[in-house]
Amino acid sequence: MLLLYNLGVRFYFILIIIASFFNKKAKLWANGRKNTNYRQFSKSAWFHFASLGEYEQGLPVLIAYRERYPHTKIIITFFSPSGFEIRKNTSYADAVYYLPLDTASNARKFIDAIDPAIAVFTKYEYWYHFFSELHDREIPLYIISGIFRSDQVFFKWYGGLHRKMLGFVTRFFVQDDNSKHLLQSIGISYVSVSGDTRFDRVWANAQNPKSFPAISEFIQGKKTFIGGSTWPEDEPLLAKLAVDHPDWKFIFAPHEIKEEKIHRLIELLPPNSSIRYSQLTASEVGSHHSPQTLIIDNIGMLSSLYQYGQIAYIGGGFGVGIHNTLEAAAFGLPVIFGPNYDKFKEAKDLIALQIGFSISYVSELKKTFDFLTEDELRYQSIRKKIGEYIKEHTGATEMIMGYLTSD
Structure with a gap:
């Protein structure tokens, strides 16, 4: 099985090299290594x-560890360019690298260089040679905010190699009881149910969000619908909703801000009804005839943008899966998203509590919008439940740090 794994890793590398000739993200992935x-x-x-x-x-x-051990050098690695390219200059790390290709020689070389006393992986990504090398050197390895499903390879008859990877981990901090039970079913007992550290992150952000005065001026006190991390599959539905509700302001923060993506979104909206954030001027936002729709054409605003909204739509649900619903929920916003959310525990929680809503068609989106806006008491009740849900699920960081600092 290890032979097949090694062949698979190298085959993946070859595919990336080929793709790098015509795909920017693949080129960044390859060149970065x-x-x-x-x-x-x-x-x-x-x-x-x-x-x-x-x-x-x-x-x-990461922040808590930096505060607890200010003299320890922190090394960050990313697998994907979407992480590395945006956070390669973060002040929280002393060095930021792409994770090298998972080979035995790369693992030895990299670990020799950074000489870690501890390794922390978030949610997922299991790499045989890196995990094995850490294990052989008796370097503690922790998985935080882990979540497992029964359909994953670890729990299949052919998943022996992947189960061996799990055996290299010092302790798992998982999001829910189901993940703990699944791990226990394959003989792994060093598991703590800590919850999801994202709750701590979004809660802290909501208490002290960045301020954007131009957004406040654009809204002009009107109710605002925010589409966060939207994809082309989401945007036609939201554009129709905007047409039906000219008394509302709409803010789109597309997942990709390439020029062709922005232009495609603008074309979905009525002529002269939208403006890009980079084009906002004091005269335009202060005008009685200011556009209905604002399109965010930069990266880094979304997590604080939700403070200006009443309802949020989270994109990605018509593709491989929804983006971060918790960022919006932390501000008390009811969240709507597409049908592909099964892999996201928080989305299922929100639906079960009737404070999150999944839609597949524009008619369902309109019906959900009406449900949230026709009864103010109901809307405020939903907002209260969302706030309680977020607050109740904070505390994972404190629990994890209790282990990291005691070992």
């Missing part, structure tokens, strides 16, 4: 994140 000279460290703390979402998820633990 070329001729990297790793700085030498001693007894560092290594935090790995698959991408930007996992970085935001694990950031509360």
